[in-house]
Amino acid sequence: MAEFEIRNASALDIALMRDWADEEGWNPGDSDPWAFTVADPHGFLVGHLDGEPVGCISAVRYGSGFGFIGFYITRPPVRGQGYGIQLWRAGTARLAERVVGLDGVVDQQDNYRRSGFRHAWNNVRFEGVPPQGDAATRARVELVDARSLPFGRLAAYDRRFFPEARHAFLAAWVGLPGRTAVAALRDGALRGLGVIRPCSGASRIGPLYAADADVAAALVHALAATAPGAAVAVDVPDHNTAALDLMPQLGLAPGFETARMYTGPAPESDRSGIFGVTSLELG
Template sequence: MAEFEIRSASAREIGLMRDWADEEGWNPGDSDRWAFAVADPEGFLIGRLDGEPVGCISAVRYGTGFGFIGFYITRPAVRGRGYGMRLWQAGMDRLQGRTVGLDGVVDQQENYRRSGFVRAWNNVRFEGVPAAGGGAGALPEGVSLVDGRSLSFGRLAAYDRRFFPQARHAFLAAWVGLPGRRAVAAVRDGEMRGFGVVRPCSGASRIGPLYAADKQVAAALVHALAAEGQGAAVAVDVPDCNGLAMELVAELGLSPTFEAARMYSGPVPEVDRAGLFGVTSLELG
């Protein structure tokens, strides 16, 4: 009888999880795993069958009351044998007693509902080269764009907390600071009015997070971040609960390519949805 075991993933195995996600067509960031690993080093679980990695899940703890499920993958050759359910249970056991979030792909959403998850909104991935002048309009008076890494980390972390259920300092520091990424902030009179990060991926470079006080600021951030790719395509995961964000990607000429439901088990966290133009990551929230 084959022996199946689940344990915390090594740093190398977190990289393997990223490669599996790429094979699934999820277009993970080239260096995302380094930020993921510091978010909760023991929150990445790997399933081994007779010593061979065949499945994974992440169950990352944030603060004392929130957790996020991601990287829920079973390799095609062993699907339908119950190993995925065992990984799921191991991940949920690790987050017991917390509100848990996830981004569920379409064909798994009914399973998540049966596990007690409720849809809060859909995250729709839009891709393409932003149209010149799309989302047109000058920045609001007094607002300027600056290198996000030039701001104090305390300011960035406080601003990020408006859009995420718990503080995530270690993750955020790595997410913004990894080589090959660009972070841009919108500032007026010392107050942050927007923030975004772009990172290289296997396919279109992904923008996330994308926070903004209004559509004009969000448009300016997208154009500034997209300029890093010198005309290459970008992608952003847009919450459909933000009507202005959906308007913006249409004006930018971006096309929908992928969709997942943001779902929660437990109370739906209160975040600034009106300012959330693009989520950080479908894997870690």
């Protein structure tokens, strides 16, 4: 009989998981594995069949009470043979006694409900080429390299929009080579933050935090200007109607959706300021 074993992922395994996600059409960032690894070194699991990796899942712990499921993939040749559910059980067991979130494909919601998840909202991926322009004046903000600010300010700002602090992850997320992180300041106060990262397809913008749509537009223009004429993509939570209205104005069209679900009540956060989520894999 074939032997199936679930192991903690190595850094190389996490890079492989990123490649598998790319093959699924999820378009993860090229350097995402390096930020993911520091988020929770034990939070990535790989299933091996007779020594060969055939599936994976991430079950990342944040703080003492929150967790996030992602990277739930079984390779096509072995689907339907029970290996995926073993990975699922291993991942969810690691997050026992926590509120757990995930971003799953919409047509799998019923399966997730059977595991105790409840729908909170959908994330809509908008993609396109924004027109060139400078919206900072209209937004009445100064745009600066976010990495020039004290990291404590960035971490405190990110915490407004996420259920737990995630300092190690955030430091890598904004600081990895090839990325651009832009902060919006108004009268010295931090009013927005955006990060763009290269991907196999459209460059992904996330997070996209903003005090209002004008600030969000200024950030998108600044981030898109790092690769003029190239497509960008933003995963927009559909509870933010201002964000949904803004994206077509920026030349971005809606594509696929994912369902944000939780095992308990949706954690408290400043939802009105989330114009684009950070990552579908880690929240």
